[in-house]
Amino acid sequence: MKLDVNGTVRDVDAPEDMPLLWVLRDLLGYTGVKFGCGMAQCGACTVLIDGKAERSCVTPASSVGTGKVTTIEGLSQDGSHPVQVAWREHDVVQCGYCQSGQILAAVALLAESPHPTDAEIDQALVGNICRCGTYQRIREAVRGAAARSGRARP
Amino acid sequence: MTTLTRRAFLHASLVSGAGLIIAFHVPRRARAAEPAPPAKPPPEPNAFVRIAPDDTVTVLLAHSEMGQGIWTTLAMLIAEELECDWSKVRVEHAPAAPAYAHTAFGMQMTGGSSSTWSEFERYRTVGAMAREMLLRAAAARWKVAPARLRTERGWVIHGTQRLSYGQLAAEAEQLPPPAQVRLKDPSRWKLVGKAVRRLDSPEKITGQARFGIDVQFPGLRTALVERAPVFGATVKSFDATRALAVPGVEQVVQVPSGIAVVASHFWSARTGREALRVEWDLGPGAALDSRQLTASYRALAHTPGTVASEKGDCDAALSGAARRLEAEYDVPYLAHAPMEPLNCTVKLEGDRCEIWTGTQFQTNEQAAAARIAGIPPQNVIIHTPFLGGGFGRRANPAADFVAEAVHVARAAGLPVKVVWTREDDIRGGYYRPLFVHRIEVGLDARGLPVAWKHTIVGQSILAGTPFESMMVKNGVDRVSVEGVVDSPYLASVAAQRVSLHSPRNEVPVLWWRSVGNTHTAFAMECMIDELAHAARRDPLAFRAALLKGKPRHLRALKLAAEKAGWGKAPRAGRARGLAVHESFGSIVAEVAEVSVEKGRIRVHEVTCAIDCGLAVNPLGVEAQLQGAVAFGLGPVLHSEITLKEGRVQQGNFDDYEVLRLDEMPHVTVHILPSKERMGGVGEPATAPVAPAVANAVFALTGRRLRSLPLRLA
Numbered sequence: 001m002k003l004d005v006n007g008t009v010r011d012v013d014a015p016e017d018m019p020l021l022w023v024l025r026d027l028l029g030y031t032g033v034k035f036g037c038g039m040a041q042c043g044a045c046t047v048l049i050d051g052k053a054e055r056s057c058v059t060p061a062s063s064v065g066t067g068k069v070t071t072i073e074g075l076s077q078d079g080s081h082p083v084q085v086a087w088r089e090h091d092v093v094q095c096g097y098c099q100s101g102q103i104l105a106a107v108a109l110l111a112e113s114p115h116p117t118d119a120e121i122d123q124a125l126v127g128n129i130c131r132c133g134t135y136q137r138i139r140e141a142v143r144g145a146a147a148r149s150g151r152a153r154p
Numbered sequence: 155m156t157t158l159t160r161r162a163f164l165h166a167s168l169v170s171g172a173g174l175i176i177a178f179h180v181p182r183r184a185r186a187a188e189p190a191p192p193a194k195p196p197p198e199p200n201a202f203v204r205i206a207p208d209d210t211v212t213v214l215l216a217h218s219e220m221g222q223g224i225w226t227t228l229a230m231l232i233a234e235e236l237e238c239d240w241s242k243v244r245v246e247h248a249p250a251a252p253a254y255a256h257t258a259f260g261m262q263m264t265g266g267s268s269s270t271w272s273e274f275e276r277y278r279t280v281g282a283m284a285r286e287m288l289l290r291a292a293a294a295r296w297k298v299a300p301a302r303l304r305t306e307r308g309w310v311i312h313g314t315q316r317l318s319y320g321q322l323a324a325e326a327e328q329l330p331p332p333a334q335v336r337l338k339d340p341s342r343w344k345l346v347g348k349a350v351r352r353l354d355s356p357e358k359i360t361g362q363a364r365f366g367i368d369v370q371f372p373g374l375r376t377a378l379v380e381r382a383p384v385f386g387a388t389v390k391s392f393d394a395t396r397a398l399a400v401p402g403v404e405q406v407v408q409v410p411s412g413i414a415v416v417a418s419h420f421w422s423a424r425t426g427r428e429a430l431r432v433e434w435d436l437g438p439g440a441a442l443d444s445r446q447l448t449a450s451y452r453a454l455a456h457t458p459g460t461v462a463s464e465k466g467d468c469d470a471a472l473s474g475a476a477r478r479l480e481a482e483y484d485v486p487y488l489a490h491a492p493m494e495p496l497n498c499t500v501k502l503e504g505d506r507c508e509i510w511t512g513t514q515f516q517t518n519e520q521a522a523a524a525r526i527a528g529i530p531p532q533n534v535i536i537h538t539p540f541l542g543g544g545f546g547r548r549a550n551p552a553a554d555f556v557a558e559a560v561h562v563a564r565a566a567g568l569p570v571k572v573v574w575t576r577e578d579d580i581r582g583g584y585y586r587p588l589f590v591h592r593i594e595v596g597l598d599a600r601g602l603p604v605a606w607k608h609t610i611v612g613q614s615i616l617a618g619t620p621f622e623s624m625m626v627k628n629g630v631d632r633v634s635v636e637g638v639v640d641s642p643y644l645a646s647v648a649a650q651r652v653s654l655h656s657p658r659n660e661v662p663v664l665w666w667r668s669v670g671n672t673h674t675a676f677a678m679e680c681m682i683d684e685l686a687h688a689a690r691r692d693p694l695a696f697r698a699a700l701l702k703g704k705p706r707h708l709r710a711l712k713l714a715a716e717k718a719g720w721g722k723a724p725r726a727g728r729a730r731g732l733a734v735h736e737s738f739g740s741i742v743a744e745v746a747e748v749s750v751e752k753g754r755i756r757v758h759e760v761t762c763a764i765d766c767g768l769a770v771n772p773l774g775v776e777a778q779l780q781g782a783v784a785f786g787l788g789p790v791l792h793s794e795i796t797l798k799e800g801r802v803q804q805g806n807f808d809d810y811e812v813l814r815l816d817e818m819p820h821v822t823v824h825i826l827p828s829k830e831r832m833g834g835v836g837e838p839a840t841a842p843v844a845p846a847v848a849n850a851v852f853a854l855t856g857r858r859l860r861s862l863p864l865r866l867a
Contacts, residue, residue, distance in 0.1 A: 027419065029370065030361075031361070032361020032362070034542075036576065042576075093352060095544075096354065096542070097492075099358055126814050129814060131492055131785065132493075133781035
């Protein structure tokens with residue numbers, strides 16, 4: 001099958017039922033995508049497919065078709081995406097394992113709702129578990145990223 | 155990832171003239187409050203900092219970064235004294251070697267909220283030594299006295315002349331390290347005590363950070379192990395036929411912990427494991443039932459246990475008291491559930507074993523791997539990538555996930571990465587043990603305690619481990635009773651007896667962020683609250699009366715209460731509860747503000763005050779307290795591991811619920827300016843949140859919930 005990952009079309013030879021997560025990690029080397037639960041409960045495996053946050057651990061790679069997959073590695077070359085900048089400014093990360101998923105979930109949220117309410121933030125990120133408990137700074141960083149994009153607008 | 159051993163690295167960098175290496179040894183300074191360290195290995199000089207010709211300064215971490223922020227904090231200590239350019243600082247985990255032994259605990263490890271206080275002197279000293287050598291190198295070049303030179307942001311300066319550290323590194327490394335260095339006066343600190351952002355952010359927000367599970371190299375296979383369905387079960391027989399028919403599955407091998415399916419990648423290994431047939435000899439573990447266990451513990455709590463501490467005639471004082479109050483508290487088993495599932499990569503070659511794993515326990519893993527592989531410990535090379543959370547699970551004296559991976563690699567004859575699924579993790583044991591506390595208090599006419607009889611029942615974490623001799627005294631596991639025997643509330647109680655039952659069963663148990671305090675703070679701080687209400691006193695004023703001789707507790711308590719608006723009415727439908735607890739050398743007070751919505755407890759605000767001595771990085775301290783509150787709240791609201799017919803009834807985050815973002819309270823952290831001895835910050839805020847919330851729920855509903863998780867229905 002062919003997969004469009006971060007703007008590059010890759011040829012993949014994988015079993016029909018193999019989740020996108022493991023195709024990305026074990027066959028294509030995108031280890032920024034994380035395994036956390038395997039059943040769409042924790043959000044560590046979040047990727048964007050055509051801009052929407054999806055759980056790659058329960059998405060068979062064969063179902064992606066021509067969808068454009070964005071992993072954390074494809075968000076920016078150097079951590080310069082506004083959400084990544086906000087994450088750094090708010091000193092969000094601790095162990096860091098869940099943060100690829102958190103960041104991509106936040107990117108998808110802000111694409112849909114550039115100035116989300118607190119309730120929208122809660123709803124968009126409730127599926128992303130962080131055992132270190134960085135939630136408060138995640139909220140602050142999402143608000144910060146939203147404010148930043150607001151300033152950038154004419 | 156480098157495959158050089160530390161020794162090989164030292165050699166290589168000396169030969170290539172790649173930079174300055176500081177050889178050094180600082181005598182271990184055990185804290186009076188800590189247990190005596192085991193016999194000290196002979197001093198071995200080693201490397202803690204490297205300066206490269208391009209001016210980068212690389213700090214080697216003797217401890218594991220698992221989220222707690224030492225990647226930044228320990229580097230700050232070196233940079234402070236070295237006076238280097240902070241933007242040029244890089245960090246690496248040190249390899250497993252005796253030189254990186256914990257300055258108080260004697261082995262290379264991360265735990266007990268100890269990394270910063272235990273390295274405060276050593277890391278600053280390293281920085282000062284390196285600076286001194288650079289100064290001397292510059293002095294030799296310029297033929298002036300070192301005293302006439304100064305350093306600034308990575309430069310040695312003499313009048314208008316300047317040389318960068320990178321330019322001096324090769325010469326400096328030839329010099330003998332100074333025998334003595336003088337550390338900066340705190341008034342001159344530029345980094346220590348300041349809010350400094352994390353150095354590991356850039357790699358962690360771009361997916362570049364490497365965790366153990368991310369290790370990949372040509373020829374590496376992935377294995378999943380089918381483990382016992384009940385604790386203590388053994389393999390009777392297995393049929394690998396169908397597993398081996400799965401594409402990608404290469405081998406099925408038996409190891410002590412179960413049957414391993416070795417495949418080209420995770421998905422094949424998982425599919426193969428599902429096709430595996432294993433017959434088990436279940437053994438006595440099949441009878442385990444956590445409800446029955448709690449009931450039997452409650453019965454045991456009515457009988458005297460092994461005395462942990464005693465003062466006066468407790469029984470006489472109890473029967474002579476004006477009033478008596480008794481209560482029982484219980485807490486369930488808890489899994490750590492770090493976000494990165496456990497994993498370990500092992501490559502065996504001849505008499506060499508190379509391991510990549512996120513561990514808090516390098517020395518321990520090294521010894522375990524050496525025993526299994528039949529090689530000397532120094533032939534076991536341990537690479538520590540970032541840890542995707544630890545919380546104690548990656549500090550297992552039994553070395554379970556490492557030992558198993560070495561067995562699999564040996565049986566398979568191939569380099570193997572053993573990966574645990576979430577279900578393997580949740581059902582894999584090494585839990586925070588289930589505990590029951592029974593407390594009987596005798597009160598005087600004013601409602602103050604004059605007799606305190608406290609019986610604790612729960613499995614010992616340390617019995618049967620190499621730490622037993624150090625931490626279990628006269629049959630009492632210190633971590634089963636910490637937080638009770640040393641409770642500030644008991645200091646003034648004339649008659650008291652704390653005793654302990656440590657029943658054994660098949661469930662493996664382990665330390666879980668803040669260890670014994672997770673249950674002792676809950677029991678103590680709820681009981682004190684019960685006494686306050688029984689005496690019709692304000693919970694803050696009542697505590698203040700009991701804590702007269704404990705100024706640090708009082709200060710923390712009063713600050714948290716004041717900042718939380720204690721004494722002022724909260725918003726309608728809300729109530730507050732408070733708790734203060736000392737652990738790991740720090741004191742944390744917390745005030746929780748809660749409401750009940752549709753039968754569910756909601757925690758809106760948690761106001762914390764901490765006295766941890768010097769806060770080396772206040773931004774990191776704040777993060778640790780926010781995180782500890784979140785970690786502690788999961789088991790207050792949701793988390794529990796239960797067993798029925800020996801089977802763990804939870805398996806993933808759908809039934810082992812942890813705190814999610816929508817339930818995260820707003821946490822405010824106040825750091826008390828303090829000249830006290832430095833304490834830890836990773837764990838101490840975990841324990842007070844349970845009693846603070848339970849006490850708030852009582853204030854709101856009048857219902858005293860004495861079991862975790864708190865359930866209103």
